[in-house]
Amino acid sequence: MFETFRNIRWEYLFDLELALDSLPFLLQGLQNTMIISLFSMVFALLLGIVIGIARMSKYAVLHLPARLYISFMRGTPLLVFVFILYYGLPVIGIEFNNALVAAIVGVSLNFAAYNAEVVRSAILSVPRGQWEAAATLQMDYFQTLRKIIIPQATRIALPPTFNIFMDVVKGTSLASVITVQELLYSARLVAGRTYDSMTMYISAALIYWMVCIVIGYFQDRLEVRYNRYLSK
Amino acid sequence: MITVKNLKKTFDDTPVLESINLEVKKGEVVCLVGASGSGKTTLLRCLNLLETPDEGSIRIGDKEVSFGEDKLSKKDIKDIRRYSGMVFQGFHLFPHMTLLENITQAPLTAKQQDKETIMKEASVLLEKVGLSEHQDKFPDALSGGQQQRAAIARALMMHPEVMLFDEPTSALDPQLVREVLKVIESLAKEGQTMVIVTHEMNFARRIADKAFFMDEGYILESGPAEQVLTDPKEDRTREFLALLEDE
Numbered sequence: 200m201f202e203t204f205r206n207i208r209w210e211y212l213f214d215l216e217l218a219l220d221s222l223p224f225l226l227q228g229l230q231n232t233m234i235i236s237l238f239s240m241v242f243a244l245l246l247g248i249v250i251g252i253a254r255m256s257k258y259a260v261l262h263l264p265a266r267l268y269i270s271f272m273r274g275t276p277l278l279v280f281v282f283i284l285y286y287g288l289p290v291i292g293i294e295f296n297n298a299l300v301a302a303i304v305g306v307s308l309n310f311a312a313y314n315a316e317v318v319r320s321a322i323l324s325v326p327r328g329q330w331e332a333a334a335t336l337q338m339d340y341f342q343t344l345r346k347i348i349i350p351q352a353t354r355i356a357l358p359p360t361f362n363i364f365m366d367v368v369k370g371t372s373l374a375s376v377i378t379v380q381e382l383l384y385s386a387r388l389v390a391g392r393t394y395d396s397m398t399m400y401i402s403a404a405l406i407y408w409m410v411c412i413v414i415g416y417f418q419d420r421l422e423v424r425y426n427r428y429l430s431k
Numbered sequence: 432m433i434t435v436k437n438l439k440k441t442f443d444d445t446p447v448l449e450s451i452n453l454e455v456k457k458g459e460v461v462c463l464v465g466a467s468g469s470g471k472t473t474l475l476r477c478l479n480l481l482e483t484p485d486e487g488s489i490r491i492g493d494k495e496v497s498f499g500e501d502k503l504s505k506k507d508i509k510d511i512r513r514y515s516g517m518v519f520q521g522f523h524l525f526p527h528m529t530l531l532e533n534i535t536q537a538p539l540t541a542k543q544q545d546k547e548t549i550m551k552e553a554s555v556l557l558e559k560v561g562l563s564e565h566q567d568k569f570p571d572a573l574s575g576g577q578q579q580r581a582a583i584a585r586a587l588m589m590h591p592e593v594m595l596f597d598e599p600t601s602a603l604d605p606q607l608v609r610e611v612l613k614v615i616e617s618l619a620k621e622g623q624t625m626v627i628v629t630h631e632m633n634f635a636r637r638i639a640d641k642a643f644f645m646d647e648g649y650i651l652e653s654g655p656a657e658q659v660l661t662d663p664k665e666d667r668t669r670e671f672l673a674l675l676e677d678e
Binding site for chain 2: 326328332334336338339342346354428429
């Protein structure tokens with residue numbers, strides 16, 4: 200055990216020069232990471248809202264498919280789902296001409312299920328009295344949802360939604376295994392060429408972290424805005 | 432204005448309303464009194480169909496619905512609700528809106544009048560309930576009494592024929608009760624038809640025309656408020672009033 204530690208070669212921990220040299224190449228990969236991330240966040244959120252509301256419907260034709268969808272997507276690994284899309288579907292004659300599109304579809308559909316649950320729990324957490332007050336003021340279901348419930352539910356949904364957004368960014372790394380040249384793929388290419396896996400993967404990790412810090416910054420700003428009606 | 436016939440309601444096999452008959456005339460102020468669990472809040476909530484009765488019928492204004500065989504249509508519910516405004520024990524203001532937004536939201540959504548008329552009316556009403564200077568504050572920044580007065584204004588904005596009050600002062604600190612009762616009393620003077628569930632007996636004696644004493648889902652006694660709340664015929668009513676006096 201101590202032998203192992205004594206043999207650690209600290210000088211190989213992080214090669215700053217290599218990191219800086221390869222940074223432009225990694226940032227090129229980051230472009231694809233961001234493309235998949237942003238599209239997936241938007242699609243997963245929109246789809247999640249629809250599925251979440253369907254999940255709460257009293258009509259079985261709406262809530263049963265929503266339940267099944269959420270159950271399947273939450274119950275299967277994203278990587279497996281992406282494999283089904285990219286390697287499985289061509290077998291039956293459906294082919295994505297672009298691995299990037301397959302990645303966006305896979306990540307969006309998968310995270311939509313998590314968003315749906317966040318939407319559902321946020322809407323349920325708005326007190327029943329809000330629905331009743333709106334009903335006695337002659338507002339209908341969708342007016343109430345739009346004007347009264349969703350603004351309040353949004354405040355509650357912000358932290359978990361941003362958790363999901365960060366998971367989306369990190370989840371896009373799985374696109375590297377279906378040949379999308381995104382951040383992790385780029386890091387792996389350099390690592391393969393230079394044999395310096397440590398430096399390259401640490402670099403990739405730091406870049407993912409930076410992206411998530413920026414996302415966290417937006418979360419903070421939105422939380423301030425949506426909490427302004429509460430007295431301290 | 433309101434006619435209720437043979438209303439019956441059960442929650443999971445427990446009867447909460449039994450053969451309720453009552454009538455409220457235009458301009459009348461009616462109080463529902465009785466112990467907790469006697470069914471008075473449920474009865475009030477049936478009047479705007481927040482609860483759906485199992486049997487019987489309700490007529491408000493020109494709209495009549497009966498319960499039992501057919502499921503109520505959305506239109507029936509909408510038509511009935513058009514006649515009434517409701518004030519809740521827990522206020523239920525919209526926390527993400529300022530007071531002004533709170534009271535103008537529903538009329539603006541309904542689009543029955545143009546925006547200018549609505550805003551003008553809102554400022555008149557806020558003045559009337561004494562909240563003009565607070566119109567841009569959020570509910571969370573106000574006292575319970577102020578919130579409840581705003582909730583009354585919010586309901587009045589829809590010009591209801593009948594105002595329904597569900598224990599409007601029960602959630603308030605004692606020193607805030609008066610300001611809310613004063614607003615309700617001024618409405619009574621203007622001839623607003625009202626149905627009020629309350630434990631404030633002195634208030635009820637003062638402003639109500641009629642009182643209904645409810646006990647275990649039945650209307651046990653009804654009549655002129657002064658008589659029912661001062662010199663009731665039924666022993667149960669007498670016991671209930673004596674219990675309140677003790678407090």
